[in-house]
Amino acid sequence: MMIPPPDDFSGPIYRDAQRYDAEHWWKTDDIMFWQRMAGRYGPKVLELACGTGRLAPGMLEAGGSYTGVDASQPFLQLAQSKLSPWGNKVRLLHGDMRDLALKETFDLIGIGFNAFLHLLTDEDALRALRTVISHCHPETRLVIDIFIPDPIFLYRPVDQRVDSMTYVDPKNGETVKVTETNDYNPESGQNKITWYYSLPGKPDFLVYDFTMRMLYPDTMDRLLSEAGFRIEAKWGDYEETPMDAESALQIYVATPAQAVGA
Numbered sequence: 001m002m003i004p005p006p007d008d009f010s011g012p013i014y015r016d017a018q019r020y021d022a023e024h025w026w027k028t029d030d031i032m033f034w035q036r037m038a039g040r041y042g043p044k045v046l047e048l049a050c051g052t053g054r055l056a057p058g059m060l061e062a063g064g065s066y067t068g069v070d071a072s073q074p075f076l077q078l079a080q081s082k083l084s085p086w087g088n089k090v091r092l093l094h095g096d097m098r099d100l101a102l103k104e105t106f107d108l109i110g111i112g113f114n115a116f117l118h119l120l121t122d123e124d125a126l127r128a129l130r131t132v133i134s135h136c137h138p139e140t141r142l143v144i145d146i147f148i149p150d151p152i153f154l155y156r157p158v159d160q161r162v163d164s165m166t167y168v169d170p171k172n173g174e175t176v177k178v179t180e181t182n183d184y185n186p187e188s189g190q191n192k193i194t195w196y197y198s199l200p201g202k203p204d205f206l207v208y209d210f211t212m213r214m215l216y217p218d219t220m221d222r223l224l225s226e227a228g229f230r231i232e233a234k235w236g237d238y239e240e241t242p243m244d245a246e247s248a249l250q251i252y253v254a255t256p257a258q259a260v261g262a
């Protein structure tokens, strides 16, 4: 059955791969973490929602093989060009993490940098987790990295803009400023985020929105368990500090609760 894609990756957020990499220049704090995960739990790695392959070089440096799956063709094209030095250790596939059937198992399955929050309902999240289970052997580790939502951020007035990021446009060297608003629906747990791109003299030359689900640790516990996983570790940062009330991140290491196989 074909599942309709989440509105997110048919929208502009995941269409312009160069812009995505340029605007996320600051996101480097997870690279060594994923390299360590690949070294510890690999060598055969599957990354779901791999995007432009930002995390792949670090994981490949750990020495194993890497399969990346993403729903955005432009992102995969950029990933392909970045990862060509690793030759046949890399495989990139266009696909939906809710609906994948590779008929093989992996040692480490990773979902990094909030990609799990694109699964907007329990149903979508469970579909994705059951897809993961179907690619697990008994010792497989699933590692998920998402942030812990901050109520102060979620309950801002819907028209209140805050600074989000600044980046240099690689096409022309101009410094682009991005501000954002958000509109949180506590019933669905979905947060509609709008990004406004501005240049001096060209305010809001690009505006678009995308939706992410805000997930708290109790819901993650329930979803992982319902999908058949046992949680082995919960960390609150990339240094593997146990998650607590002060943590900014929720990072899960999970393994199948019962015997599984491809």
Ligand SMILES: C[S@@+](CC[C@H](N)C(=O)[O-])C[C@H]1O[C@@H](n2cnc3c(N)ncnc32)[C@H](O)[C@@H]1O
Binding pocket: 006, 008, 009, 014, 048, 049, 050, 051, 052, 053, 054, 055, 069, 070, 071, 072, 075, 095, 096, 097, 098, 112, 113, 114, 115, 118, 119
């Ligand atoms: C925040 S980016 C993270 C990309 C990459 N993992 C990184 O760390 O830079 C989210 C990615 O999820 C992908 N994505 C969203 N929903 C997806 C789905 N259902 N199946 C596969 N990829 C999906 C998007 O295309 C995008 O590349």
